[in-house]
Amino acid sequence: MKAKMKTGMVKGGMAKGGKAALLAMALAFPMLMVQPALAQQVAGASMATAPMIQVTGEGRVASAPDMAVISLGVTTEGDNAAEALAANSAAIARVIDNLRAAGMADRDIQTSGLSINPNWQSDMSKGGSTISGYIASNMIAVRVRALDTLGATLDAAVKDGANTLNGVEFALQDPAPALAEARKRAVADALAKAQLMAEAAGAKLGAIQSIVEGGGEMPPMPMMRMAAEASAGAVPVAAGETATQARVTIVWQLDS
Numbered sequence: 001m002k003a004k005m006k007t008g009m010v011k012g013g014m015a016k017g018g019k020a021a022l023l024a025m026a027l028a029f030p031m032l033m034v035q036p037a038l039a040q041q042v043a044g045a046s047m048a049t050a051p052m053i054q055v056t057g058e059g060r061v062a063s064a065p066d067m068a069v070i071s072l073g074v075t076t077e078g079d080n081a082a083e084a085l086a087a088n089s090a091a092i093a094r095v096i097d098n099l100r101a102a103g104m105a106d107r108d109i110q111t112s113g114l115s116i117n118p119n120w121q122s123d124m125s126k127g128g129s130t131i132s133g134y135i136a137s138n139m140i141a142v143r144v145r146a147l148d149t150l151g152a153t154l155d156a157a158v159k160d161g162a163n164t165l166n167g168v169e170f171a172l173q174d175p176a177p178a179l180a181e182a183r184k185r186a187v188a189d190a191l192a193k194a195q196l197m198a199e200a201a202g203a204k205l206g207a208i209q210s211i212v213e214g215g216g217e218m219p220p221m222p223m224m225r226m227a228a229e230a231s232a233g234a235v236p237v238a239a240g241e242t243a244t245q246a247r248v249t250i251v252w253q254l255d256s
Contacts, residue, residue: 043152051254053198053205056214057190058247059182065170065242068150071112072157073139073164081116081134088136095161099142102156103149113139139166145173150237170239182246190250198254206253214249 074091078084099109114137121132142157144150150168158165173179198205 037126046167051203052209052251053194053254054249054251055190055194055197056247056249057188057193059184059185059187059189059244060243060245061178061182061185062171062241062243063178065172065239066145066147066240067171067173068144068147068237069141069169069171070142070144070150070154070157071166071168072142072162073113073137073166074136074162075135075164077119077133077135079133081136084134084136085116088138088187091161091163092138092140095140098159098161099153099155103155104142104144104153108145109142110141110143111138112141114138115205137164139164147237147239150239154237168237169240172242172244175244178244180244183248186246186248187211187250190248194250194252201254203254203256206255209251209253211251212248 072095074088074095076084076087076091078087096109100106116133116134116136119133119135120126120129123130142153144153147170154165154168194205
């Protein structure tokens with residue numbers, strides 16, 4: 001009996017020991033899998049916290065405009081909406097005919113706004129405002145592709161017709177080359193700034209991490225210079241210059 005009991009105890013002990021060993025291996029195996037993953041996360045975190053520098057550069061190109069856009073139109077009044085619109089339609093038709101006679105193509109004449117509104121008049125005797133008629137307005141945008149005819153075109157527009165002029169904007173017919181050059185200058189400006197700041201900090205520029213066109217391109221803005229000559233008898237105009245601008249934001253990694 002004693003021998004059998006000892007034998008049973010040995011077998012039981014071996015069984016319990018085997019289970020404990022298997023359990024320890026099972027618990028240790030996931031730890032072996034977690035350690036490489038943690039190492040990768042630590043490496044990624046160190047890369048993410050690497051020193052960076054972000055700089056915004058701007059580029060600007062001044063060009064002589066080769067196109068102008070005139071915003072003009074006709075404003076008329078009438079006792080009722082139909083009367084105001086009829087008078088306006090007749091007047092704007094004369095304006096368009098005059099522009100065509102001056103050499104403007106149909107593709108360069110475009111309606112930009114049409115409205116009819118009541119003409120409110122203050123009447124204190126009636127305790128408020130009353131409608132004294134209606135006002136009709138028809139605006140058109142005229143693209144002048146030959147700037148030496150701009151003055152004559154304005155004359156033709158206001159002759160026997162247009163009584164509203166909202167302004168003249170100068171532009172480029174093909175802004176792509178100027179915009180491409182502005183972008184190049186913006187990148188060069190950002191690089192020069194980044195190199196200066198990196199050297200001042202005792203570092204060197206590393207690999208570029210990102211390039212983003214920030215802020216968008218600035219629309220051409222007229223910078224007036226009295227250089228354009230008006231034809232005899234025409235409205236005097238000065239074309240000046242247009243400025244095409246671009247802005248980029250670049251991020252570099254810094255190397256020690």
